[in-house]
Amino acid sequence: MTIYGTALLSACLICGLFIGKSLGRLCGLQVDLGGVGIAMVLLMVVTGWLKKKQLLNSKTEAGITYWSAIYIPIVVAMAAGLNVRGAIRGGPAALLAGVLAVAACFALVPVISRWGKP
């Protein structure tokens, strides 16, 4: 059943967010410490295990892959909800800080990629 996949995906996200928030609270913060990342690892581990046991059929899979396929449209909707006008009105300080931060981080990508190459 397709719903099994979606249920599994949701359960992974709920567990991940719970762990992330608990970690945040342990560090004295009211924020989520990598909850989504933890959920991603959970999903990889659980689906890997289910595949090995041959408990994951194509219908269950569809309940997960639908959401990953709908990812681009969701990002478009997210972009449409951003405070773009506020960002532009932030003026030269915000613009300069944003541009420089992005430029520096882009420049670091090849540096770190090369640095740890096996």
Place this chain on the structure above:
Amino acid sequence: MNPTLADGCSLLVAFAVVGATVWISYVLSAKLTRGRVHGSAIAILFGLAFAYWGGVATGGENGIVDIRFFAGFGLMGGAMLRDLAIVATAYGVRVEELRKAGISGLVSVLLGVLTSFVIGAVVAYVFGYRDAISMATIGGGAATYIVGTVTGTSLGASSEVIALSVATGLIKSILVMIVTPAVAKSIGLDNPRSALIFGGLMGTTSGVAGGLVATDAKLVPYGALTSTFYTGAGCLLGPSLVYFLIRWIV
């Protein structure tokens, strides 16, 4: 306010409008740019344009979501469904790829957070915000706007400074979305490992999500994975280590 046609089916309006936008974007991509500019990049630009229009039309902070007819965009593009879709992209990721980038992933997150803080703080200083609290807050905004808000709130920054910090974070995420597909080739962003490093350095979930989708959708889960740890690391370091360092320096 008068009820509109969309009341009670706002999410459906969002699905329909976004679907049409994506379709038009892919047609434009193929016809006007011969596929050189990815359809999803054009779609995201449309999204940002909608957001600007919504902000101008209503004076609100939530882009098109503040226009009642399009309120469903808030649910469709909100944190819940966005996170669900991001996690779903991890399905089919090879675990070995993650292991290969273990240490460089961690280094990229730490380096990304600290670089952004330093740049933001220096720019803040240049523009006359010379107290440690404002510098740390604007530095946090150069990481992500959530880091900026959390840092500013916990240090007690003024609302003007927090607003500036949020604006910085938004500029960053928008720039990452737009610029990534254009520079991907020149920075070697074409494999899972560099995508992990990219996500860790940039940190903005929305920027990384949009930028990678428009570059190569296969890379999304890798970048998304490291970027989700970035905001946590920034919120942890900003009001503590970074703030004390800045106070010690100025």
